[in-house]
Amino acid sequence: MKSKVPTWLLSLALLWASVASGQTPAQDAFSDCPAFPAETASSLRWEVVQIPNMLLCRAMRTDDATEAFAMTISPESPFKPRRGDRAEVGSLNGRTVQWYRGEVPNEPNVLIRETLIEVRKNLVIHIFMRAKDAETLAQHQQFVLSLPIPPPTND
Numbered sequence: 001m002k003s004k005v006p007t008w009l010l011s012l013a014l015l016w017a018s019v020a021s022g023q024t025p026a027q028d029a030f031s032d033c034p035a036f037p038a039e040t041a042s043s044l045r046w047e048v049v050q051i052p053n054m055l056l057c058r059a060m061r062t063d064d065a066t067e068a069f070a071m072t073i074s075p076e077s078p079f080k081p082r083r084g085d086r087a088e089v090g091s092l093n094g095r096t097v098q099w100y101r102g103e104v105p106n107e108p109n110v111l112i113r114e115t116l117i118e119v120r121k122n123l124v125i126h127i128f129m130r131a132k133d134a135e136t137l138a139q140h141q142q143f144v145l146s147l148p149i150p151p152p153t154n155d
Helices: 007-017 134-145
Strands: 044-051 054-061 067-074 086-092 095-102 111-120 123-131
Touching (some): 086 111, 095 134, 111 134
Antiparallel strands (some): 054 067, 067 123, 086 095
């Protein structure tokens, strides 16, 4: 059964309630949201929330102030991809990105996609987006796939 609460919102609440304090060394490397590429920088801006052990980055469209996507950067994510929810596949700096379908029961026409990108041990990026149609969804996925997220490392 699908969750009624967006995964990124749940992760924010859980991490906010944690007793951890300060940033971990793993998060220090991502103390800021990734820079937007030049071709995207004029159409998106970040809204940033830093809490212990997590950075929340919301990509907001400059034309209408709506959220294109959100990402959390943290040591771990409560989002657990399920094979049966697989959707589109993309490529980000030479790595395969598998998108997963989600749903919000009270918004059956909204397209939800999530992915989880492991940067290195104890550092993952969870990306969540919602869109009203397939064209907007594809555009938001392209925004994500253009971000300068480094390839995974083993440290």
